[in-house]
Amino acid sequence: MSALLDVQGLSVSIGNTALLDEVSFSVERGQILGLVGESGSGKSLTALTITGLLPLIGGRITGGRVMFDGTDMARLGETGLRKLRGRRIGFVMQNPMTALDPVQRIGEQVDIVSRLHLGLSRKEARSRTLDLLAQLRIPEASAVAEAYPHQLSGGMKQRIVIAMALAGDPDLIVADEPTTALDVTVQAQIIQILTGLVRERGLALLLITHDMGVVAQACDRVAVLYAGRLAEEQPVGSLFERPAHPYTKALIGCIPRDGMEAGGLRGIPGTVPGAAHFPSGCRFHPRCDRVLETCRTRQPLLRPLSPSGAAACFLVEGKPA
Template sequence: MSALLELHGLSVDIGNRSLLEEVSFSLERSQILGLVGESGSGKSLTALTITGLLPLIGGRVTGGRILFDGMDMAQLSDSSRRKLRGGRIGFVMQNPMTALDPVQRIGEQVDVVSRLHLGLSHRDARARTLDLMAQLRIPEAKAVAEAYPHQLSGGMKQRIVIAIALAGDPDLIVADEPTTALDVTVQAQIIQILTGLVRERGLALLLITHDMGVVAQACDRVAVLYAGRLAEERAVGPLFETPAHPYTEALIGCIPRDEMGAGGLNGIQGTVPSAANFPPGCRFHPRCDRAVDICRTTRPAPRPLSDNGGVACHLAQGGSL
């Protein structure tokens, strides 16, 4: 089965800075791919590039290709990309508090997507909106449709943003940190809703997050970004059992566990470097306690792993460190 979404050596610049370099991964229908990494790794930039919104922030693709259902996104006209975005590609914005128009009723913001992309009448669009709200477990859907965003809780706004992404009947949903700023209970509900939609509808979901616990719970495969480069990409089971990159291992080590007790939470020393100060060689080497001379001078080439994954690390051998 061919992949629905394929990134081949994607590179992106903003101004004179290279922010993504040769990023490659693929996503099939009915599959959830977690795109993970700390803030500043390039996750949201990847989402904007996939959805064709990169020019809005002054960015440009400088290398590689993005294929959606076999179509080269770079070769499509602006109008063709707009038809895909909101239609076959749904986008769940990072912050539900600012993603909604504050002066427009909720129902109208959902209705417009199915009217534009499915050609529905006002009446049929509203019926679809109410049906989506019911699927997303929104109580009193008719009253919510008449409300304004400021009248809803954060968790309810997030459900509405997901309804907007679903209204065009997409094949792919790009969800950029859909559980940010929500409490733990609501986070679990949102992830359950998204994974349920993938299984029931056969959608593909690109789930962008910095929460490795969410990845372990929801994803089939994982792509780990660090400072604009792909560190590791594998099935979720092998990645958590035998991480092949020190950065992946460090991220997994940050997941809270019951046995840690008070004061036992792990962290990663240092911060992700800015694009103005990317180090030579492996970009993780200043924070890696295993780095050797070659790590400091030479960029590691991606290498395949025995479990149909890949890693870019000089020290990785056959799938685990």
């Protein structure tokens, strides 16, 4: 099966600063890919590039390509991108508190998506909106549609943002940290609803998160970003059972577990370097507890993993992919 979204060798810069360096991954219909990494790894920048919003922050693609259903996104003008955004590519913004217009009723904000992209009448659009709100398990959908954003909880606002992403009947949803600032119970509900709708509709979902627990719960495959480079990509089961890159192992080690003793939760020493201060060689080597001398001077290339996947680490045996 050919991938709906195919990102190959993607490099992105803002001004003279290179931020993404030859990032590659793909997402098929009916598949959920988790794009994970700490803040500053390049996850949201990747989302903006995929949705054609990179120029809004002064960015540009300097290498590679983003293919959506066989179309090179970089070759589309703004008119072509607008036909895709909202209609075939839905975008769940990172912060639902600021993603909604505070002076417009909820129903109107969801209605406009299906009116613009599906050509529905006002009555048809409102019927679709109420149906979406019901699918997202929003009680009293008619009353919520007449409410303003400030009258809703954070979890309810996140459901509304998801409804807006679904209203155009897209093939791909890009969800950028859809559970940020929500409590654990609401997070679980949002992820369950979102993944359930993806499975039912046969959509593709790129789920961007820093939460490895969410990844384990929701994803089919996982791509791990660190400082603008792909560290590892594997099926979710293989990644948690046999993580190949030290950074992936460190992220998994940060997951809280039942029965964990006080003080048992581990962190990763140091921080993700800023783009102006990326180290030479492997960008993770200053924080790595298994660093080799060659890691300090040479950039590791992606090496294949069994049964499928790849990792950019000198500790992985095999020839570079």
